[in-house]
Amino acid sequence: MSLRVEQSLSQLLHEAFVSLRTLGKRSVLALLGIVIGSSSVVALINIGHNAAVDAAMIFKDMGTDTLIAQFPAKRSGNLSMRAHLDLDAVRSAVPGIAHIGALSLFSGPIVFHGRTANANLVGTTPAIHEAMRLELREGRFLSPFDANETYAVIGDQVAQALGAPGDPLRLGDRVRIHDYLFLIVGILHNQPRAMLMPVQANESLFIPAEGMRRIYANPQIGNVIIRAAPGQDMERIARQAAVALQRQLTDHSVDITVPQQMIDGMTRQSRTFAYLLLALGAISLVGGGVGVMNVMLMNVSQRRREIGIRMALGARQRDIRNLFLLEAVTLTAVGALCGAVLGITAAWLYAWLSGWVFSLAAAALPLGVGSTLLVGLFFGIYPAVSASRLQPVEALRDE
Amino acid sequence: MTEHFAQPPLIALQGIGKRYQLAGQALSILDDVCLSITRGDSCGILGASGSGKSTLLNILGLLDLPNSGQYQFAGHDIFSATPDELAAIRNQQIGFVFQSFNLLPRLSALDNVALPLSYRGVSRHESVAQALRMLDQVGLAERAHHHPADLSGGQRQRVAIARALVGNPSVILADEPTGNLDSNTAQDIMDLLLTLNREQQVTLIIVTHDAQIAERLQRKILVRNGVVSEAGGL
């Protein structure tokens, strides 16, 4: 008996394609489960990836060594917050604090050479420079000796807005807020947006906290920003700082945000969502797989005569098995591709709704499509093997 | 007789029996069949309906295994061959022609004819070229891309014959090949088969009810209640 070679690939694909075209509507239903399954897998991997990217962006913006304290009123009513806190007392009570500064926020117009821009007017203690990681392009930041001066440090965007071509805002210029002129002693670099910070440096004018009273009758401390020394337990510092701050307050409580907790919360939330999707994906993949098996079993029983003819023409058991296996896999491949498109769309939509930047996870497509094809292979094996086990004469007798 | 010594028979059956188990009862369909067919023979298998002609042909064509006896096909012992070896013999040595044509409805005439070659690992390009040549030989080259449903009965049977021949087999097994055709078309199909037998030395084994057809074949094998005998003889 002469040597036999395997059926050529082009021939196999040609046949699978011909029979797939004729499988028809029945297979569409089976495909539905496959599409949902594979799209959930693709979407879940992508959403997890984008959540991680987003969390990483928060890290980059402000670092996890920063704490932000707020002071919500204990009772309802118009209880005004204090204009001054003894931050040195807090610093000495809590070991591990590198910088601690307070902010009083107010917003209003700034006028320079007849041009007006709206900005956050931020009453600042000197340590805010380090606590908020502000970087100076020119000049210097406010120092403890400036407490009673009308000095100001200006954010990049405000400086741009007040300047004009040929007449930029420079160090030593004076800007007017209400009736007071403030001398610009420093201009900040363009700062990246810090999502958890109460104020964006780019849109702000920093003035000494003591000077706030000049432009606003009743300044109140809005936030305290703490930056820890490297390698500290942030939860402990947050706890102890809250106690130390609370000692100075009667009508307000202290609420400290630990960035790591927020990031953890966010990842927990998206992980819950991912698990839900994973379960949905797995269940519908199995459902789709059973659907594929059903279609293929029907396919095999309807084509018994064809199987008999093929065997009479010299098909071996493995040729018949490969024929039906390839059909099952081609069927699932169509579902997997539709699912991939749907899954990426879903992930994009989720990212868009959450306000994230969308980026495609490298693993999403290979994993999603690959797992779907495996499901098709797994559920295709039984019908294919049962087809190949038919006896030629029995298969041929079938009408 | 001298020819028999020079050339071993293509097909040699010894004491072949075939039984079916029906409702707990053993039903004997073929009983102690002894038969020897040489390359180039043309044989008719005749007999009443239900006598076991198709069963015999299926055994000859390795589609069915007998329960007892000995069967040598071109020197291969059928009982010790694996299913893969049987498939290989069918693919390379045997061409089937059926009463109901048995073309695959979803494939074009060309793809139907090319199919046996694909099970030999012949590339698609090469097998299509050979199939086209075969269709040309049965006079259907211009119908190559038609599907079986678009062909007449005679044309379908020609496609089936082209498919049986494309692998260059040593024997063609035909189960009532003209049973579904009108008498003119039947004549054409028989002419085609006999020409192949004469010109290419293809062994013909044809199951038929038609005495006229049987007359045109060299040997007449009679099946009666599962017992095989030869009429006239050579």
Ligand SMILES: Nc1ncnc2c1ncn2[C@@H]1O[C@H](COP(=O)(O)OP(=O)(O)OP(=O)(O)O)[C@@H](O)[C@H]1O
């Ligand atoms: N799978 C089977 N199980 C039981 N009996 C069977 C089976 N296949 C065939 N038979 C019986 O074997 C006998 C011979 O059948 P076969 O098909 O060989 O007859 P035939 O000579 O070809 O008849 P026809 O001329 O009508 O085609 C019949 O009685 C049939 O009922």
Ligand SMILES: [Mg+2]
């Ligand atoms: Mg019959």
